[in-house]
Amino acid sequence: MSKAARLDIDLPPRLRDADRSQQAILDAARDEFAQLGLGGARVDRIAERAAVNKRLIYYYFGNKDGLFLAVLENTYLQIREAERQLHLADLPPVDAVRRLTEFTWTYYLEHPEFITLLNSENLHRATHLEQSLRIREMNSPLIQTLGEILERGRALGQFRGGVDPVQLYISIAALAYFYLSNQHTLSTIFGRDLMTPKARSERLSHVTEVILGYVLRS
């Protein structure tokens, strides 16, 4: 059966084979890189996971680093898109900060690959990211939005003044990210499973309290 025949209009719209292969590679690579890091990932295994010929990876992405960058870009694209859906600007300041905090926690929890990919990239001192034009362009508008929220809250007398939105954003991320990223060593050291439903729920409460305890005027 020819390729044209397969792209029948009666079928739900589907990706062309080329795009399908590329996407399969990206998905497989994301899983492999996330599980084993850039250094531990194997091109052979990615090809196997994607069920494509290994040579194809080089055809589309040049080399392993090129593939890793593509995965990173994809990953950032997705979280940026998710952030945009929050519509924080439409919420009262306190709700906005709480929502951002909860979103951040939940997103990291549901996307563990995000954490390991970023850790890998930081081990390599962001050398891939620095080469990416796309990533620099999608420079998060979130910081600006967060700055406006902080200002609104301050104007309403709810928030303290002088809060740097970048510092705050990093702190929100930090409180969620570190807990999840270092869950294995922390659990071992403390002899306490940090990932039970109860523990996770308590962590979110704690993080929210810390963040709100900081921004709210006392």
Added chain:
Amino acid sequence: MSKAARLDIDLPPRLRDADRSQQAILDAARDEFAQLGLGGARVDRIAERAAVNKRLIYYYFGNKDGLFLAVLENTYLQIREAERQLHLADLPPVDAVRRLTEFTWTYYLEHPEFITLLNSENLHRATHLEQSLRIREMNSPLIQTLGEILERGRALGQFRGGVDPVQLYISIAALAYFYLSNQHTLSTIFGRDLMTPKARSERLSHVTEVILGYVLRS
């Protein structure tokens, strides 16, 4: 020159050669693992850095994973020892929390290898740490001390109640660790160097405010 001759009484007591070799390997391995991760580290390079025969690494540490574990154990030993020197129990509660926060930030800043080693270990789901009897035994007494400080502060009416010392400890660590661990991607994304002296100083202030803003009764 004989070994006895080298052990001159005027000189500080020297390590025996075996200990010297082991320590040289450990130091070299710590640097190599810290820079490149477990997967990226090369046993050959560690031998070169330590100026010992590669075979000796296997003689003393069994294999690469055994060496990595030894480095991890060493690393934990050192931070535990540094924590013990803080004498937090002797300080007023507010000073104690502030001191712990500052110490954590400074320690991570001055020991970047601690961060990358832990990231590597977490990528491997703490499989090395779990095998270590020594690490489990040196289960930080800090948590208990921190719990007592929180209770003292609460009794004095300075601190809010209901604070879990483990959560607080993780948060203090998180706010420092994540900033440093992810400095490369964050700097790239925000287009702003997070490691200038000014930026670092501001981060410490921010972290201290966040932590104190949380524990202090409002």
Added chain:
Amino acid sequence: MSKAARLDIDLPPRLRDADRSQQAILDAARDEFAQLGLGGARVDRIAERAAVNKRLIYYYFGNKDGLFLAVLENTYLQIREAERQLHLADLPPVDAVRRLTEFTWTYYLEHPEFITLLNSENLHRATHLEQSLRIREMNSPLIQTLGEILERGRALGQFRGGVDPVQLYISIAALAYFYLSNQHTLSTIFGRDLMTPKARSERLSHVTEVILGYVLRS
């Protein structure tokens, strides 16, 4: 020259390159394993002998043990095929037994690699062979044929009764195999070269007499 061009119809059909490489590896490995045993064989040397890249050995055979098994399977295939060519069933019983004896001696003599390969495999307690489906399937039909020959000879009043064809087959093999397999120690111990043409001829006569002396009715 293209591959198609090489496949000239005037020439005997050539193996495809992949098959050629595999066969070159198998031949080289057979020689190496035969000369030095499984433990003494070197993958590097096999690659050199076969004039292929060492990596290719792993590409096709997985690892050294996989290669050894492939060589073993090949070796068994060949002797089984040679046995089939004997057409023992078509001969009078006495001639059949004599022919089998002579064949066994000659085959071992001309295929010394068969002996050292089997010795290696037995040193490893047949762990490779046990994993092989192919070998088990080619379970020699010779035993059945030999059983029928023995029965025919007995019915003719030529052979004694009650002879187990498996025992007899093992004995025929033993008398030839041991002499060749242990030729070096035996020659040294007895101070007498067992491999001169005269000695070899005498051995075959002896073996034939022993075997016939046993099966023939006295």
Added chain:
Amino acid sequence: MSKAARLDIDLPPRLRDADRSQQAILDAARDEFAQLGLGGARVDRIAERAAVNKRLIYYYFGNKDGLFLAVLENTYLQIREAERQLHLADLPPVDAVRRLTEFTWTYYLEHPEFITLLNSENLHRATHLEQSLRIREMNSPLIQTLGEILERGRALGQFRGGVDPVQLYISIAALAYFYLSNQHTLSTIFGRDLMTPKARSERLSHVTEVILGYVLRS
């Protein structure tokens, strides 16, 4: 306690430490070589098995090959000694041949290390044995004894004439040795356990019949 003190006459006579170490090494080496062949044996493991320092092996035996030769010499010494105990010359010819056959079978069965050691040595073309003066000197007197037995039997009209005692000795050894040496591949190929008590008993009967069937005048 001094060594002299330990060698107290009240204690049962014991080997001096030096001899004890040497013997421990030889025993350990015999096991290791027997199990894994010369190539597969590990000097480290031999030292471990013998519970002596590895350096001591070199002190006493020079190198791995020297140790292997010492084990071989030891092994031959023992079987020669056992053969001497048979007193074949004192038996009637038929009993003598039967006894030698049974002894050979039983000795190989109870000393599997003899077989693997000889196989290893033959893989190396008896290069060790050839260097040994001791082995050449202990040139088996068995062949002469066997020759005399054959002559006695022939004179009595019991045995056929023209039997070469070397050929006969090799055949007796072959029928026992091969069955045991190749038990693993044979069992796998025939799908039948050759080492059950019943199978072993049947093999001895068969071998005896073959040998007697050959030497006895028909």
Added chain:
DNA sequence: AATGAATGAGTGTTCATTCAT
């Protein structure tokens, strides 16, 4: 007689990558 420390040369195996079609 005995030993802990040390080593050069290799050993099977893996890896990202390219060739040739």
Added chain:
DNA sequence: GATGAATGAACACTCATTCAT
């Protein structure tokens, strides 16, 4: 767009052996 065959460089790890006391 896709692929089976092939490769050089490197990899963790091993080995018999020697050093120094």
